[in-house]
Amino acid sequence: MRVITTIQEMVAERSSCASPQKVGFVPTMGYLHEGHLSLVRQAREENEILTASIFVNPTQFGPHEDLASYPRDLPHDLNVLENLGVDIVFVPTPDEIYPPDFVTYVDPTGPLVSEAQGAIRPGHFRGVATVVLKLFQIMRPHQAYFGQKDAQQAAIIPVKLHILSTIREADGLAMSSRNAYLNPQERAAATVLYRALQAGRLQFKAHSHAEASLVVRAMVDTVGTEPHVHLDYAEVRDPDSFAQLEVLRAPALLLIAARVGPTRLIDNFLLRADGSWDIGILINA
Numbered sequence: 001m002r003v004i005t006t007i008q009e010m011v012a013e014r015s016s017c018a019s020p021q022k023v024g025f026v027p028t029m030g031y032l033h034e035g036h037l038s039l040v041r042q043a044r045e046e047n048e049i050l051t052a053s054i055f056v057n058p059t060q061f062g063p064h065e066d067l068a069s070y071p072r073d074l075p076h077d078l079n080v081l082e083n084l085g086v087d088i089v090f091v092p093t094p095d096e097i098y099p100p101d102f103v104t105y106v107d108p109t110g111p112l113v114s115e116a117q118g119a120i121r122p123g124h125f126r127g128v129a130t131v132v133l134k135l136f137q138i139m140r141p142h143q144a145y146f147g148q149k150d151a152q153q154a155a156i157i158p159v160k161l162h163i164l165s166t167i168r169e170a171d172g173l174a175m176s177s178r179n180a181y182l183n184p185q186e187r188a189a190a191t192v193l194y195r196a197l198q199a200g201r202l203q204f205k206a207h208s209h210a211e212a213s214l215v216v217r218a219m220v221d222t223v224g225t226e227p228h229v230h231l232d233y234a235e236v237r238d239p240d241s242f243a244q245l246e247v248l249r250a251p252a253l254l255l256i257a258a259r260v261g262p263t264r265l266i267d268n269f270l271l272r273a274d275g276s277w278d279i280g281i282l283i284n285a
């Protein structure tokens with residue numbers, strides 16, 4: 001596995017790939033868990049050359065967010081990626097991606113970026129879109145792999161993407177690098193996001209074409225049973241436009257975001273247009 005830290009070297013390495021070879025790309029912020037690995041495994045199967053990146057992107061963190069404390073373990077991550085057969089991993093420094101004279105950002109607009117995560121994290125999707133488009137230009141993949149967990153992030157990226165199911169712990173908690181922040185009490189309480197989504201899904205199934213507020217109420221009430229969890233939002237939205245649904249119908253996204261102690265967690269269930277649900281995959285069960 002080649003570990004590359006500069007854009008110049010990465011572009012040269014990419015140019016040396018034979019043109020008919022299919023190049024897959026898995027962008028990450030590192031501290032890799034099974035959710036990331038599911039993306040890497042699938043990408044390995046579907047591409048001749050597999051690339052990944054590890055970059056904690058400063059521009060998608062707000063001024064009071066957890067950029068400085070975001071968990072990092074590069075030796076572990078490189079070992080894992082090598083074992084899964086990644087060919088090239090790009091690990092730039094912040095200065096490499098954002099040199100001191102950097103001024104040009106991608107600034108998406110509309111409900112996709114102003115609502116849900118966008119409302120709570122102003123500027124977040126500007127940072128995400130900027131880094132993803134920079135990485136796409138540097139890596140020039142044919143296919144890129146993202147997780148359903150970050151549904152809104154996946155929706156703003158204007159290229160064909162492979163979106164894979166959310167990988168969950170045995171008790172339903174969606175895997176996240178930020179789960180490392182949770183103390184044992186918070187870790188137990190954090191399962192309420194999954195329980196709330198399950199409660200919302202039950203209402204959805206029982207009341208098709210009823211008001212979406214029924215599902216929202218089920219999610220809000222479930223979160224209300226955990227005194228140490230503060231709900232940021234529980235919503236039902238269209239997965240493509242991110243418009244809020246008034247009436248329950250497919251396709252739909254059940255979205256939830258909450259703070260467990262100081263840690264912000266997000267999760268979602270997807271109801272596809274064909275009526276099937278993607279509620280993620282429980283592992284270690």
Ligand code: AMP
Binds near residue numbers: 038
């Ligand atoms: P991150 O390192 O958190 O920026 O995530 C990198 C990629 O992994 C993104 O496309 C995420 O959506 C995806 N991802 C994160 N957590 C999970 C999970 N539990 N299951 C599946 N994919 C995930």
